[in-house]
Amino acid sequence: MNLLLVxxxxxxxxxxxxxxxxxxxxxxxxHVVEDEFSFTYPAxxxxxxxxxxxxxxxASLTYEKGDTSASIxxxxxxxxxxxxxxxxxxxxxxxxxxxxESAYEDSNKFESGVDKYIINNxxxxxxxxxxxxxxxxxxxxxYVVMVIAIKMDQDLLLGQFISxxxxxxxxxxxxxxxxxxxxxxSSTIT
Numbered sequence: 001m002n003l004l005l006v007x008x009x010x011x012x013x014x015x016x017x018x019x020x021x022x023x024x025x026x027x028x029x030x031h032v033v034e035d036e037f038s039f040t041y042p043a044x045x046x047x048x049x050x051x052x053x054x055x056x057x058x059a060s061l062t063y064e065k066g067d068t069s070a071s072i073x074x075x076x077x078x079x080x081x082x083x084x085x086x087x088x089x090x091x092x093x094x095x096x097x098x099x100x101e102s103a104y105e106d107s108n109k110f111e112s113g114v115d116k117y118i119i120n121n122x123x124x125x126x127x128x129x130x131x132x133x134x135x136x137x138x139x140x141x142x143y144v145v146m147v148i149a150i151k152m153d154q155d156l157l158l159g160q161f162i163s164x165x166x167x168x169x170x171x172x173x174x175x176x177x178x179x180x181x182x183x184x185x186s187s188t189i190t
Contacts, residue, residue, distance in 0.1 A: 032185060033058045036076065037152055040181040042174055045072075058157075061178070063171065070163035070171045072178060076155065089114035092149045092156075093125040100129045100147055107131040110144070119180050122151040130165065144168040146175070152184040 027043040033050070036058065041047065045061045061072040093114050100107055112127035126148040132140050142165040150157045159182070161175040 031059065033074070035185050037074075037157060037182055037184050039074070039178055039183070041072075041178050045174075063174075068167045068170065070161065070167055070175070072162075072175055073160040074157060074182070075160070076152075076157045089123050089125045093127065096125060096127045096147050096149060096158075100127055100145065104129060104131040104145060107145070117148065117176070117179070119150050119182060120152060120184070124151065124179070125149050146172075148179055150179060150182050152182070153186065155184075157182060 028040045029043055029047075030038060030040045031047060031049075032038040039059075041061055042063075044065070045063045048060045048062070050058055057073055057075050059074045063070045093112060097109060097112060100109070107129040108131070110128045110130050112125075114125045115123050117124040117126060126146060128144060128146045130142065130144050132142050134140050143162060144165055145160065145162040148159045148161075150159055159179050161172075161179075163171055
């Protein structure tokens with residue numbers, strides 16, 4: 001009887017562990033930001049943890065391969081949701097759009113919405129804008145930036161994905177997968 005029970009537990013463990021192991025074999029890592037949240041990211045991306053206790057940037061990821069580059073910034077703050085005094089997804093979206101306008105001079109809204117992304121069983125409002133920036137030699141480069149608000153229990157995390165126009169769509173699936181993997185550490189959400 002004990003052998004049967006051990007065999008059943010082993011089978012259940014393998015059923016659960018194989019998908020997790022398969023994910024790891026595909027080159028994805030998991031990172032936990034203090035006791036706040038966790039996320040998975042491709043091993044081909046470089047992770048920079050919070051630099052110091054004074055910054056609101058919890059983690060940033062960068063990808064560089066040849067001429068292809070992108071970055072993701074994950075930022076939270078104490079009670080960010082209540083600090084923004086928002087009541088619904090449209091309020092959050094409005095704030096995201098204002099953040100985009102002030103952070104990226106002469107940006108043009110390309111797309112935004114409140115129900116395209118579902119993360120942690122909740123909607124995640126987002127906005128995508130384009131902008132141009134000159135390098136130190138005076139050459140202008142075109143960029144795309146996406147800002148997404150991810151609800152975590154009673155708080156909010158802002159994710160930002162930025163890339164050149166040429167690389168944005170090519171790396172968007174990876175960025176979306178990173179954003180969708182974000183989970184509050186104290187949560188049981190799957």
